[in-house]
Amino acid sequence: MSNLKVAIVPVTPFEQNASIVWDTETMKAAIVDPGGDLPRLIAAAKELKVTPEKILITHGHIDHAGGAAELAETLKIPVEGPHIGDKAMLEGLPAQGQKFGIDGVRSLTPDRWLAEGDTVTVGNLSFDVLHVPGHAPGHVVFVHQPSEFALVGDTVFQGSVGRTDLPGGDHALLIKGIKEKLLPLGDDFAVLPGHGPATTLGREKASNPFLV
Secondary structure, three states: OOOOOEEEEEEEEEEEEEEEEEOOOOOOOEEEOOOOOOOHHHHHHHOOOOOEEEOOOOOOOOOHOOHHHHHHHHOOOEEEEOOOOHHHHHOHHHHHHHOOOOOOOOOOOOEEEOOOOEEEEOEEEEEEEEEEOOOOOOOOEEHHHHEEEEEEEEEEOOOEEOOOOOOOOOOHHHHHHHHHHHHOOOOOEEEOOOOOOOHHHHHHHHHOOOOO
């Protein structure tokens, strides 16, 4: 049985599924995609009695990365991810904030860029990193094989896929990545997207209009 636990903490007006993932053995945690509403995330970690040891970022859009620099500074923990393909996007976070009327957003330089084949640890847990561009050039997915669980950001949703009409978007590339990297993980794999409910890869393979 896996020691992985996940709590979803919706943040920002975009209702983005920020999450806290932790290892029940050590109670060490990662905060994934802290787009904003940092007091809510900090309070949730406290309530769960976990110790955040790092921040993981799937990609550079404001609803996923907008609060990361401030949270890292507040908690004195490093930021890992995304892929360096999102470097310009992360540097441009303040401009993204202005576009959506969100003040105080800071640019972000991660402590560690991630690439296909890397692993990240949370306590004693180990996640495989997949690079799945298309929604954003540097988008990564975090896969926990023992639990058959993945944090997929804005690649695939229940019944849909990530939008590709934003700068750096590429629909064909996104679909290729989902079909070649995510679906082969297996039908029973549970996935937590950046928006909406969790789903399984089997369900999406069978009924997602973008993948059928």
